[in-house]
Amino acid sequence: MTIGKTIGLVLCILLALYTGNKLRKMFAIRGWVPGAKVEMKVIQLDLLKMKSITHVFFAFFISGCGEFSNVGGIGSDYPAKDHDPKLTEIAEKAGPIFDAIEAYAEEHANHPPSLGNIQDALPADGIEKTPNGGVHGFRGWMYFWEPDGYRLVYRLGWDPHLVYDSRDDTWTFEPGDGSPETTIVLEPRKRGSLKDED
Numbered sequence: 001m002t003i004g005k006t007i008g009l010v011l012c013i014l015l016a017l018y019t020g021n022k023l024r025k026m027f028a029i030r031g032w033v034p035g036a037k038v039e040m041k042v043i044q045l046d047l048l049k050m051k052s053i054t055h056v057f058f059a060f061f062i063s064g065c066g067e068f069s070n071v072g073g074i075g076s077d078y079p080a081k082d083h084d085p086k087l088t089e090i091a092e093k094a095g096p097i098f099d100a101i102e103a104y105a106e107e108h109a110n111h112p113p114s115l116g117n118i119q120d121a122l123p124a125d126g127i128e129k130t131p132n133g134g135v136h137g138f139r140g141w142m143y144f145w146e147p148d149g150y151r152l153v154y155r156l157g158w159d160p161h162l163v164y165d166s167r168d169d170t171w172t173f174e175p176g177d178g179s180p181e182t183t184i185v186l187e188p189r190k191r192g193s194l195k196d197e198d
Contacts, residue, residue, distance in 0.1 A: 074156040080173035082185040087162055091171065092188040093139040094152055094164065096122050101150065111150045111166075115143045 080087060100121035104112045112118045115135040119127055126139040136142070144151045149167035156162055159176030171186040 074160055076157065076159045076175040076177040076179065078156070078160060078173070078175075080182050080184050083187065084184060087171075087173070087184070088186050088188055090140075090154055090156070090162055091164070091186045093126075094141045094154070095188065096126065097138055097141060097143065097152060111145060112143075113145050 074086070097115070097118075100118040101111060103121060104118050115122075115127075115138060119135050122138055127135055128137040128140075130136045140154050142153045142155075144153065146167065149165065151166070152164040154162045161174045161176060163172045163174055164170070165172065170183055172181050172183050174181045
């Protein structure tokens, strides 16, 4: 849990407690209604429970939105630059994919149509599968076949992506919010050296 998420969660819980207290006082004032005192107290208790539960869920929802809108801690305004250490670390996760693609290309004289064609060459603990058993990605990386190459795409946040394009051997930071993309130089560790570590 990030610091921002923790602060947001605490503030939302405090707001829920404050609102619940105000509601409790409001029902206490109205509790004198003749002929309906017992029923009112039951209704009061149920409503207060529902309000408290709603506020707790609301707190988690707000803090969760803050987390999902900035997956990986990188937003659209991230100042991507050459040899960026954070993006280099993310790029290194794709090492086994590069190795598997190159091995497949040597054997078939073409790049694999999908990650499913090379899943046996990838560490099993990094493979992300779809509900029907297909391979969706590997350690957050998605693979897209192109007639003259392939692209690897990693979702950095709600909008931004890091993209590798084999056709011109480039890394690109795509903000995804309409602002211009940035081509950057990344030098992840030698691809083959990653295989033994995984």
